[in-house]
Amino acid sequence: MSAPKTSRTWLATGFIVLLIGAGWTVHSLRHYSPHRLHLDRKLADLQRIASYQESHEEKRDAVRAFDALPAQRPPELAPLLREHLPGIRAEVRRRETAAAWGDWQVHRMEVSLDDVPLERLGFFISLAETQRPPWRLIESNIRATDQRPGHARATVVFEALSK
Amino acid sequence: MHKRSDIHLPPVRIAYGFDLSDGHAAVVRARLTRGGVHTETIAEARGENLKDALTSAAQSAHAEVALNRAVLSAAMPAKDSMVRWLEAPFPSVSKARKVLPSLLDIELPFPLESCVFGFPHMEKTGEGRVRALAVAARREHVEGRVAACAEMNMDPQCLDHEGLALWTQSLAEIPPSAGRRAVCYLGPDRTVWVLGDRDRIESTHASTMDGATGDAETRHREWRDRALRILRTQMASAGATDMQWIWTGPAAADTERVRALESLLSEAQPNLRFGVHTDPSTFLARALAQRALAQEILPWNFRADTLAHPVMQQWRDGAIRRAAWTALAAGLILCIVNFTFGAILQATQRQADRALAETARTLTGLPSVPRGQERMVAERVIDEQSTQLAPFLDAFQPGQTRTLRGILRTAAAGGLHYESVSLRRDQLLIQGTAGDWDACELLADQLRDEGWDVHLDRQDAVAEEHVRFRLTGGRRS
Numbered sequence: 303m304s305a306p307k308t309s310r311t312w313l314a315t316g317f318i319v320l321l322i323g324a325g326w327t328v329h330s331l332r333h334y335s336p337h338r339l340h341l342d343r344k345l346a347d348l349q350r351i352a353s354y355q356e357s358h359e360e361k362r363d364a365v366r367a368f369d370a371l372p373a374q375r376p377p378e379l380a381p382l383l384r385e386h387l388p389g390i391r392a393e394v395r396r397r398e399t400a401a402a403w404g405d406w407q408v409h410r411m412e413v414s415l416d417d418v419p420l421e422r423l424g425f426f427i428s429l430a431e432t433q434r435p436p437w438r439l440i441e442s443n444i445r446a447t448d449q450r451p452g453h454a455r456a457t458v459v460f461e462a463l464s465k
Numbered sequence: 466m467h468k469r470s471d472i473h474l475p476p477v478r479i480a481y482g483f484d485l486s487d488g489h490a491a492v493v494r495a496r497l498t499r500g501g502v503h504t505e506t507i508a509e510a511r512g513e514n515l516k517d518a519l520t521s522a523a524q525s526a527h528a529e530v531a532l533n534r535a536v537l538s539a540a541m542p543a544k545d546s547m548v549r550w551l552e553a554p555f556p557s558v559s560k561a562r563k564v565l566p567s568l569l570d571i572e573l574p575f576p577l578e579s580c581v582f583g584f585p586h587m588e589k590t591g592e593g594r595v596r597a598l599a600v601a602a603r604r605e606h607v608e609g610r611v612a613a614c615a616e617m618n619m620d621p622q623c624l625d626h627e628g629l630a631l632w633t634q635s636l637a638e639i640p641p642s643a644g645r646r647a648v649c650y651l652g653p654d655r656t657v658w659v660l661g662d663r664d665r666i667e668s669t670h671a672s673t674m675d676g677a678t679g680d681a682e683t684r685h686r687e688w689r690d691r692a693l694r695i696l697r698t699q700m701a702s703a704g705a706t707d708m709q710w711i712w713t714g715p716a717a718a719d720t721e722r723v724r725a726l727e728s729l730l731s732e733a734q735p736n737l738r739f740g741v742h743t744d745p746s747t748f749l750a751r752a753l754a755q756r757a758l759a760q761e762i763l764p765w766n767f768r769a770d771t772l773a774h775p776v777m778q779q780w781r782d783g784a785i786r787r788a789a790w791t792a793l794a795a796g797l798i799l800c801i802v803n804f805t806f807g808a809i810l811q812a813t814q815r816q817a818d819r820a821l822a823e824t825a826r827t828l829t830g831l832p833s834v835p836r837g838q839e840r841m842v843a844e845r846v847i848d849e850q851s852t853q854l855a856p857f858l859d860a861f862q863p864g865q866t867r868t869l870r871g872i873l874r875t876a877a878a879g880g881l882h883y884e885s886v887s888l889r890r891d892q893l894l895i896q897g898t899a900g901d902w903d904a905c906e907l908l909a910d911q912l913r914d915e916g917w918d919v920h921l922d923r924q925d926a927v928a929e930e931h932v933r934f935r936l937t938g939g940r941r942s
Contacts, residue, residue, distance in 0.1 A: 309782045309785040309786050310785065312786060312789035312793070313789040313792070315789065316788070316790065316796065317789075317792050317796075319792065319796030319797060320793070320796035322800065323796035323797070323798070323799025323800045324796075324799060326799060326800060329803075330803050330807065337810055340814070341813060347821055348817060348820055348821045351821065351825055351828060351839060351840060351843045352824055354828055354847050355827065355828045358828060358847065358850070361857060362854075364854070364857035364858050365854065365857050367861075368857060401853065402853050403850070403853040406856075406857075408856045421873075424866075424869070427866050427869065428870075438860060439864045439869070440864065440865065440889075440890060441865075441888065441889050441890070442869055442887070443886070443888075444883070444885065444886040444887075445884070445885045446882070446897075451882075
């Protein structure tokens, strides 16, 4: 092969490589936007799921706090009533029970009190809420009685988590 | 036919111009500087022993050419070459280029195949035709000229056309004015006339003093007659009445001879305006050197194709190799950049995929989550789990106790008497009586502060001193 022919072969090779490089660049540029969009979508998903995880962790922390309690069932309300509201006619009735996370369940108890002093009622509700696990007031119906001022007929519904 | 790429010289900054006639030789070195072209006469010899006088200049030129720093350009005498304007009946230059050799063949007194020829300038005319300046010389004459130079130890890479060189240099040194111009190169043994109009070359003519006999005046008269024949033919065909006549060449330095010729010419042709180029004896060498550097106006080189100088071939090969390596390097760089860019993009995507899958798995507790459905699956599982986990969070939120105690406390403080209080997660209903309406408003404001949307209704009074009210509310979302 003569020298010019060799040079021309190199020139052709050079231009083919340049063409490939240019073609590849055009291809990369044309496909960059879809790739970028796809990646942005993934990152947005990741960010969203990470935020879910954060709030989920908060909930798990709450579960762990309950798991760490020494007792995993709140004290019965009837004995509490007898002890702290003596002489007041009270009726305790079990309401619905629903499944919660893991082995935990949500219990609802309805307490009907006849002619209860309102300040004693407030005291009892506070007392129930300070139990571990706590009872939580979710509903209350109080109706005044004609007999004595400051007294009422009350129906309160408590909710508590227990195993 | 020479292609334009064949006649191009290397882009050097130094060029040597070599003017060789019988009894005279000049070598000029031109150097391209920031301020322009700087020329320097490095040798000029007259008489018999030109070769020895040129030894130093030849060595200097060879040394710089060998280092690829310079080119050496000589001239093909006008008597051994020709220029012609041809007109092709095509509006397209590329089409015209195909027929121009045939048109030139008609003009030549010898076969075209025995010639080195080309068209250094082509232009479209207003009539839809193409005009081309043809340059040609017989191959044997070109080879002879190369050999003549070689005898002087000169090996030119470029063999320019003498007429083109004289014309372009004349225009460069004395800018064109309106009217016609004749550049007359007076050598020791020959004369070359280049005729043109403004900046356009029209024809070249050469005459030798061979066979001239008699005294100086007789020889001058013979010379004048030849010059007038050429001149009058040109002026008659162009309808011109006057002409600028510019002397150059080694014999133009002889002012006595020039004056004698001017006097003879003026007797027969009074409308001639005479002038002389500066440093006329090195004019052609200067022209050749400067044309080799600039290669802009009517570039030409008879040494092309098979007659090309080996250095030129090497230079062209080198240029091709450089272009090849540049293209190869650029291509490879592009490929590497693209590969790296693609790899980084893919790695980032893989990383995002892995992180997404891992986070989704941790969140859902599932052993694997289908690719691309991480968010959907995670949201579904979160929804399911939220219902079960809500009571745990609720346990840490303030319950209704605070609201209820507030309601009861306000009653005691504001003299409100409740007939019924009904409080649920999102609903509130209080009915009763109050000593005045302000106490009811106070209760409503307090509930609003706790996040309830309340509506207070005043009802018919039971007694004059009591206001009956009804307060309803909903938890503000």
